[in-house]
Amino acid sequence: MRVSREVPVGLIPHPNELDRKRIERALISRKHYRYVSPSVTPVKAGYLIKSPCCSRNIHNDGGQIDVALFHYDAVSGIWKLFFKHHARGSWKFYSIFHRLASAIDELNTDPERLFWQ
Structure with a gap:
């Protein structure tokens, strides 16, 4: 007997290319560091946002730093947003959202x- 592993119609698991591009386009509207080009990378159940560090606060050479992590909790149907605590090198929970937007x-x-930063 063959077991189907297809996703039900209408459900797009995360990460997916459609939402990755949606995040990428939306970042143009950010309030801070508008002169850098952040990247959006798919990660397990979400998306990682990286950006050059222009302030030199975190990376002296202006290299790529972690900015944010979106994680989709499929069980509860909510998005969790994390920020990077650069001094500790760990992700810190920021808030939950019912919609990615x-x-x-x-x-x-x-x-x-x-x-x-």
Whole structure:
């Protein structure tokens, strides 16, 4: 007996190319570090945002740094947004969102300046 491992119609698992491009396009609207070109990389159940460090606060040579991590929890159907604690080298939980668009908006606004440093 063959077991089907197909995803039900209408469900696109994360990561996927459609949402990766959607995040990439949305980052153009960010409030901070608008003069750099961030990258969006698929990771298990989400997306990693990296960007050149123009402030030299974290990377003295202006190299690529981790900015944010979107993680989709398929069980609860929520998005978790994390920021990088660069001094410790670890990800820190920021907030949950019911929609990816809301999580992207928060990243773009970055009211506490935790992401775009």
